[in-house]
Amino acid sequence: MGLMRYLLTGLLLAVILSGCGMEPLPHRITELSATDFPSTSPASDELDVVFLGTGGVYLRSADNAILGDPFFSNPPISDWVLLRPLQVREDIIDRYLPPLEQLQGILVAHVHHDHAMDVPYIASKAPPHVGVYGSNTLRNSLFSQIAPQRLIALNEMAAGQPDDGREQSGQWVYLNQQLRLLPVFSGHAPHLMGKVFNSDQITQPLAQVPQTVLDWQSGQALSFVIDFMEDDTPIFRVFYQSSAAEAPHGVPPAWLLQDGKAVDLALLGIANHGRLQNFPLGVLEALQPKHVMILHWDRFWDEYTQSETLPAPGLKLAALADKLNSALPADVPVYLPGRGAHLRLKESP
Numbered sequence: 147m148g149l150m151r152y153l154l155t156g157l158l159l160a161v162i163l164s165g166c167g168m169e170p171l172p173h174r175i176t177e178l179s180a181t182d183f184p185s186t187s188p189a190s191d192e193l194d195v196v197f198l199g200t201g202g203v204y205l206r207s208a209d210n211a212i213l214g215d216p217f218f219s220n221p222p223i224s225d226w227v228l229l230r231p232l233q234v235r236e237d238i239i240d241r242y243l244p245p246l247e248q249l250q251g252i253l254v255a256h257v258h259h260d261h262a263m264d265v266p267y268i269a270s271k272a273p274p275h276v277g278v279y280g281s282n283t284l285r286n287s288l289f290s291q292i293a294p295q296r297l298i299a300l301n302e303m304a305a306g307q308p309d310d311g312r313e314q315s316g317q318w319v320y321l322n323q324q325l326r327l328l329p330v331f332s333g334h335a336p337h338l339m340g341k342v343f344n345s346d347q348i349t350q351p352l353a354q355v356p357q358t359v360l361d362w363q364s365g366q367a368l369s370f371v372i373d374f375m376e377d378d379t380p381i382f383r384v385f386y387q388s389s390a391a392e393a394p395h396g397v398p399p400a401w402l403l404q405d406g407k408a409v410d411l412a413l414l415g416i417a418n419h420g421r422l423q424n425f426p427l428g429v430l431e432a433l434q435p436k437h438v439m440i441l442h443w444d445r446f447w448d449e450y451t452q453s454e455t456l457p458a459p460g461l462k463l464a465a466l467a468d469k470l471n472s473a474l475p476a477d478v479p480v481y482l483p484g485r486g487a488h489l490r491l492k493e494s495p
C-alpha cells in the first residue's frame with residue numbers, strides 16, 4: 147500500500163510537470179475529430195467505429211453492436227491519491243453513452259478502474275440479454291452488481307499463455323450468429339519504474355464492488371479478435387487491445403492469422419508504449435491490419451467532454467510513428483481519434 151501511494155504521488159507529479167501541450171502530430175498519423183453520432187445505421191458491409199475515450203470503443207455493423215471498455219467517469223487524480231471512493235458519473239454516462247438497442251455485448255480487457263468502473267451502470271441500462279465479457283477477475287469484481295448469468299469469464303476460452311498457466315489454443319465465443327469473439331491472453335505496460343499498479347487476480351466473488359483506485363485489480367489482461375459475420379463468413383475482423391502489451395502477449399494465435407480473413411482494423415491502446423520494447427511492432431507485423439486506430443492516448447482524469455480531447459503526458463508520438471512506419475506499409479491509415487470521433491469502414495475484398 148505504501149509503495150502504491152508513493153507511485154501514485156510520483157505519477158501525479160509527472161503529470162503536473164509535463165504540462166498539457168500536444169506534440170506535433172507526425173505525418174504517419176491522421177487526426178480524427180469528434181463528430182455527431184452517426185445518424186444512419188451501418189449496412190452489413192459497413193462497420194462503424196466510435197472512439198469514446200481511454201480504451202472505450204463502440205463498434206457496429208448492421209444490427210450488431212459491441213462496447214469495449216466504456217469509461218466516462220474520469221475520476222480526478224486527487225481521488226486516486228487520497229484513496230477516495232471513485233464516483234460513477236451517471237450524468238456524464240447518460241449524456242454520452244451510444245444507443246444500446248443493437249448492443250450484443252460489453253467487453254472488458256482488464257479490471258483497472260479506467261476500463262471497468264462504469265460497466266455496472268452501463269450494463270444496467272443495456273437490454274438484459276447483453277453479456278459482460280472479460281476475465282475471472284472481472285466476473286468476481288462485479289459480482290455484486292450484475293446478474294451472474296450476464297458475467298462471462300473467458301479465461302478458459304482464451305488463446306495464448308496466461309500469466310499463471312500453460313499455453314491454450316483458444317476458441318471462438320459466439321454472441322449470436324453474426325458476432326463472435328476470440329479472447330487472447332494479453333499484458334499491460336508498466337505504469338512507473340517497471341511496475342504495473344494493482345495487478346492482482348480476484349479469485350472469489352466480492353461482496354461489494356471495488357471502491358478506491360487501488361481496489362480495482364487488473365486481473366488477467368485480454369485482447370480480442372471480433373468478427374462481424376454474414377452467412378457464417380466474417381465480413382469485418384477487428385483486433386482490440388486496449389492496453390499496450392509486449393508481443394507475443396495479446397497476439398492472436400497462428401491458426402487465426404492463417405484462416406484467410408485479413409484484419410480490417412486494429413484498435414491499439416498505446417498508454418505507456420514507450421516502456422515496452424516490441425510494441426506495437428510485434429502485434430502489427432503479425433496482424434498486418436488494413437486500418438489502425440490509436441486508443442488510450444488521452445487524459446482520463448479530467449472532466450469528460452467530447453468538445454476537446456487532451457493528450458496524456460509522455461505520449462511519444464514521434465517514436466510511435468517510427469515504429470508504425472517500420473511495421474506497416476505506408477498506405478495503411480493510422481487514426482488518432484478525439485472522443486466521439488467516428489469512422490465508417492466499407493467492406494473491401
Ligand SMILES: [Zn+2]
Nearest residue numbers: 258334364389
Ligand atoms: Zn490498466
